Amino acid sequence: MADPEDLAFEALADGTRRRILRLLAERGECAASEISEAITNVGRTTVSSHLRVLRVANLVDERRDGRFRYYSLARKPAEDMVEFLRGLYQGSLAALRDRMEHEAPPDQSEATKWAESS
Amino acid sequence: MADPEDLAFEALADGTRRRILRLLAERGECAASEISEAITNVGRTTVSSHLRVLRVANLVDERRDGRFRYYSLARKPAEDMVEFLRGLYQGSLAALRDRMEHEAPPDQSEATKWAESS
DNA sequence: CTATCATGTCGATGATTCTTGAAGCATCGT
DNA sequence: ACGATGCTTCAAGAATCATCGACATGATAG
Numbered sequence: 001m002a003d004p005e006d007l008a009f010e011a012l013a014d015g016t017r018r019r020i021l022r023l024l025a026e027r028g029e030c031a032a033s034e035i036s037e038a039i040t041n042v043g044r045t046t047v048s049s050h051l052r053v054l055r056v057a058n059l060v061d062e063r064r065d066g067r068f069r070y071y072s073l074a075r076k077p078a079e080d081m082v083e084f085l086r087g088l089y090q091g092s093l094a095a096l097r098d099r100m101e102h103e104a105p106p107d108q109s110e111a112t113k114w115a116e117s118s
Numbered sequence: 119m120a121d122p123e124d125l126a127f128e129a130l131a132d133g134t135r136r137r138i139l140r141l142l143a144e145r146g147e148c149a150a151s152e153i154s155e156a157i158t159n160v161g162r163t164t165v166s167s168h169l170r171v172l173r174v175a176n177l178v179d180e181r182r183d184g185r186f187r188y189y190s191l192a193r194k195p196a197e198d199m200v201e202f203l204r205g206l207y208q209g210s211l212a213a214l215r216d217r218m219e220h221e222a223p224p225d226q227s228e229a230t231k232w233a234e235s236s
Numbered sequence: 237c238t239a240t241c242a243t244g245t246c247g248a249t250g251a252t253t254c255t256t257g258a259a260g261c262a263t264c265g266t
Numbered sequence: 267a268c269g270a271t272g273c274t275t276c277a278a279g280a281a282t283c284a285t286c287g288a289c290a291t292g293a294t295a296g
Binding site for chain 1: 271272273274275
C-alpha cells in the first residue's frame with residue numbers, strides 16, 4: 001500500500017502542498033514556522049500535517065535543530081514519479097513507431113524527430 | 119476556478135487513472151471498451167468517469183468514430199504540470215521538459231503527432 | 237423502425253481527505 | 267524546576283471522491 005509513486009502523486013494532488021513545495025523551491029530550507037507564516041488561509045496544524053505527507057512521500061527532507069525543524073525539497077525527489085512520466089513518453093514513442101510501420105508514412109521532418117529522441 | 123495544473127495533478131492522484139494512462143502509452147489509441155476490459159477490478163462506468171477526468175485535465179484526447187470513442191494520450195499533455203515540476207526539479211526533469219518544448223508547431227493533421235512531446 | 241451496441245451521465249453510498257482546536261512532546265532560557 | 271517556544275499528533279466534523287447500477291443518448295444493423 002505504500003508504493004512511492006502513489007505517495008508522490010497523492011501528495012502533489014493538493015494545492016496547499018504544492019504551494020509549500022514552491023515556497024521551498026524559492027527560499028530553500030525553511031523552518032516550519034516560516035512555512036506556516038508564508039502559507040496563508042490555513043492554520044499551523046494544517047501546514048504541519050501537509051509537511052508530514054510530503055515527508056512520507058519523500059518530497060521534502062527534514063532536519064531537526066533544537067526546537068526547530070527545517071524543511072527543504074528532497075535531494076533525490078520522486079524518482080518513481082518522474083519514471084512514470086518518462087514511461088508515458090517512451091511507451092508512446094513505441095506506439096507511434098508501430099503505427100508508422102503499418103500506416104501511411106509521415107513527412108520527413110516527423111520521421112527525423114522521433115528517430116532522434118531515442 | 120480550477121486551473122489546468124490543479125486538474126492534471128488531481129487526475130494523476132488516482133491509481134486507476136494512472137493505469138489507464140499507462141495502457142494508452144503501451145497500446146496507443148484505444149476504444150473505451152478496450153480500456154474497460156484491460157483495467158481490472160473496476161466497472162465500465164467507473165472507467166468512463168475516469169476518462170472524463172483525464173479528458174478535462176487535458177491528459178488524454180478523445181476521437182469519436184461512429185458509436186466508438188477512441189482515447190489516446192494528449193498530444194499536448196499537462197504543460198502546466200510539467201512546468202511546475204520543472205521549477206522544483208530542474209535537473210531530473212530537464213530532459214523531459216526539453217522534449218515537451220520541442221512540441222512541433224501547428225501542423226496537427228497527424229493523429230499521432232503528439233507523441234513527440236509526451 | 238426496432239433492436240442492439242458502445243458509452244456517457246445521474247444519484248446514492250461508502251471511503252478518503254482536509255481542516256482545525258486542544259492536547260502532547262521536546263527543547264530552550266532563566 | 268518552571269514557564270515559554272516550536273512543532274506535532276489526536277479526534278472529529280465537513281468536504282470531496284471513487285464506485286456502481288440504472289437510465290439516457292446516439293449510431294449501426296437487419
